Structure formats: C-alpha cells, structure tokens
Amino acid sequence: MTAMPDFSLCRSASVLIVDDEPGMRQFLEKALDKHFGLVETAGSIDQAETLRQRYHFDLMILDVRMPGRSGIEWHEALQDPNRHSDVIFMTAYAELETAIQAIRVGAADFILKPFRLEQMMNAILRVLKRRQLLRENFLLRREVSQYLELENPMVGDSPAMKRLETVIQRVAPTPSAVLIEGESGTGKDLVARALHQHSGRQGPYVPVNCGAIAPDLLEAELFGHTRGAFTGANKARDGLFSFASGGTLFLDEIGELPLAMQSKLLRVLEQKAVRPVGGEQEVKVDVRIVAATNRQLSEEVKVGRFREDLYFRLNVLTLTLPPLRERSEDIPQLAHYFSRRLSRELGLEAVPFSHEDLRAMQGHHWTGNIRELKNFIERCILLGRLPLEELVRDDNTDSGQTGYPSCWPLDEVERRHILQVLDACDGNKSAAARQLGISRKTLDRKLAGWSGEDSDSDHASDQEQEA
Structure with a gap:
C-alpha cells in the first residue's frame, strides 16, 4: 500500500x-x-x-x-x-x-x-x-556563530542536576511550554537545548535572545516582514517563528520584552499563527515554546512589568536552575571539562589542578555561575597558572575573615567587585548594572575612571551586547 x-x-x-x-x-x-x-x-x-x-x-x-x-x-x-x-x-x-x-x-x-x-x-x-534543507542550513550557521556556548553539555552529578535531568526526560516529549528561571550563567540555554533534543520534534531548534534585539526590530525578527514594511525592508523575510516551525523556539531573556511586544506574543501563542509586519495574511506555525529569564516573573507581574496572562501562558511548567554555589560538588567536574575543551580551542596546555586548587574553587562564591567559572579556567590556561588571588572564599573556615582581604582599600574592593560582576555578565553593561543595583550611567562613569588602570574594562566594553 x-x-x-x-x-x-x-x-x-x-x-x-x-x-x-x-x-x-x-x-x-x-x-x-x-x-x-x-x-x-x-x-x-x-x-x-x-x-x-x-x-x-x-x-x-x-x-x-x-x-x-x-x-x-x-x-x-x-x-x-x-x-x-x-x-x-x-x-x-x-x-x-x-x-x-x-x-x-x-x-x-x-x-x-x-x-x-x-x-x-x-x-x-x-x-x-x-x-x-536550505533553511535548516542557514539556522545551523546562525546557531554556530551566535550560540557556540550551547555546545556545552550539562555537566554534573549533584542531586540537583540528577533531578533536573529526570524532569527533562519526562517533559521533553510533550508540546507544553516550559519556563526556565535562574541566575545569569546557570545554563538555562543548555536546558532548553536538552528539552528540544529529547522532544522528538523534527523541526529545528531556534534560539533568540530577546534582550539583545532592539525593541523596534523585535517584531520583524520574530514574525517576519513584507517588502517595504519599514525603512530598510528591501525584501520580504520570514521570522524566527516560521524558521522554527515543527521545532522549538527558545525565547531567552523573556523578561526583557516590552509590554507591547508581550501582547503580540500572547496572541501568537493562543492563535498559533503569525502575521508578518506589513502583511495581511496570518501564517500557521507549529512551534514548541521554551522561555528563560534571570528575573522573578511573578514579581515582575506584581509591579506591572510583565503581563499576567502571558506569564500564565508560559508558566505551564517552571524549571528553576540552582546557582553554582548551591551545587559546589559539581565544580571539579566542570573545571576539568572546561580545561580539556578550552586547551584544545586555544592550542595551549591545560593547567593541572591540585586537590587544594579544586577546594579553593568550591569555596568561591561564583557570582556569574558557570559562565564565570569558564572564564576563570580560560584565564588559567592563558596565564599558565592558577590565579588563586582571585578566589576569595565566602566562609571563614581557613582565613578567619570573610569577603576581600582587610588590607585592601574600599575603592579597590569596589573596583574588583564591579569588574567581577561585569565579567560574569559576559561584558553586558546593562545586565551588570542591574545586578549591581546602580544605573548604567554610574557604571559607565566608574569604568571610564578605571580605563587607564586595567585592560579588563576595555575587554568588557569590546564584548558588550546591549540589552
């Protein structure tokens, strides 16, 4: 037949x-x-x-x-x-x-x-x-160039990671929306990719950082546009919803969406159809939505920065990722993994870690979580040594003191802390300012004052991605 x-x-x-x-x-x-x-x-x-x-x-x-x-x-x-x-x-x-x-x-x-x-x-x-096939090749090139970090597997054998893997295996084959919450750098993108890989969906995995796209371009990026829909739209283009049809669309930093865009996204999720900017016809899409945020969306709803109906639409199941400091038993495994991978990428020898080195890493607070640990291991390989002076313990088991050394002046403590948070946020000044509880203008002023002292601030500025 x-x-x-x-x-x-x-x-x-x-x-x-x-x-x-x-x-x-x-x-x-x-x-x-x-x-x-x-x-x-x-x-x-x-x-x-x-x-x-x-x-x-x-x-x-x-x-x-x-x-x-x-x-x-x-x-x-x-x-x-x-x-x-x-x-x-x-x-x-x-x-x-x-x-x-x-x-x-x-x-x-x-x-x-x-x-x-x-x-x-x-x-x-x-x-x-x-x-x-041509569309999937385009998405693969885009994914490799913009989201290389997603190649990292989820590493760790802690109880928290084992529970997370169990939930992923159970939830992945369903079409239900999933909301991933957790601090910056905890690996929310890796969980989203794992959900897609175990879903059985035949379409592509399409990640998009909602905070990295200018608000006036976000609608066209997600839904597509017709020719002449706005200045510079010289040709029609499909949006990421269309590219992800049959697969998974990962909306990272969903809390950064403007309220007007939240309303349009809600309609798409309910109607399962998109209307390109400037178009008159709606196009049906079959997309599984996974969203992520480092904010508490329930609190954002209370203060009016996030729509309650969209929150309930996304919050079918919430996965909360623990910060690295709450699963410190995974740090040795993560350190060895990053050391092997980065030494190959950089063409340099890996730095051996002693038992004391690993204990020092486990005692560090890791404000930027896994991303900060990866950056630290990369510095180890580049320097050819382990810069233990950066690993300030957060308990008093060894030194009898907490925080930074008492001999440091206050302005040096502030400088080191701000640069550490900026590094943990991967050079994103807007995100670092929010985490520090200061304005972006204040952060820029402080960095400008240090620009002649430390090349780290120049490096951060070069890497900046505006949210």
Missing part, C-alpha cells in the same frame, strides 16, 4: 499560480488550498507581478506561454535577488529549447501538460523539502 504524502511542509508556505487558462487556475487552486497557508492566482504576468509586490511567495507555479510576456520573460521575479521564490514551470509544448531556457532562469522543476495532480504534488514536495 502506497504511503500518503506528508503535506506538513505546505502549511506555512505560500504559493502563486500563474496561468492564462481559468480552468487550470481553478483546478490547482482547489487542490492546493487545503494544504497551503496562502494560495493566490493570476491570469497574466502583470497581475502576477502586482501580487508579488504585495506578498512574498515561497513557490510559484508558472505557465511558460502567456499572453503578452512569457513566464520565462518575467525578469522582475526570476532575477530578483532580494525576494527569491522557487519556480515550477508548466508547458504544453515539449520543446528542448524551452526546457533549457527554464533551467537557465532557475527553474526548480519542469512539468508537461497535461499532468496528473499526483505529479504536481510530488514536484511541489520535492521543492519544499529542498527549501527546508
């Missing part, structure tokens, strides 16, 4: 049918309307160009011989580098020269009339599968 074709790829796709025969247009429109998110028809190239300027089409089914201009002469569409559409040509004339011309202008397929509907549907599915 022949298996039924999988038309799931068509749900979020748009198609334009161009043929001067009304019967052919009606035949294809009726057949495709039940599978595609958007189906439009045109009886001439001029009508088709008008529609192309209004919508972005993933696929065009185009008759070669048309009154006026032929399909092969539709240069606006076939040679537009900014708005690419795959094209399936149709013709009733089996001429070799015509087929060669169609291939030269970029035809994805070529079908002779009359044809069976099955032939056309198979051709469409081949084209869309190739388009999906």
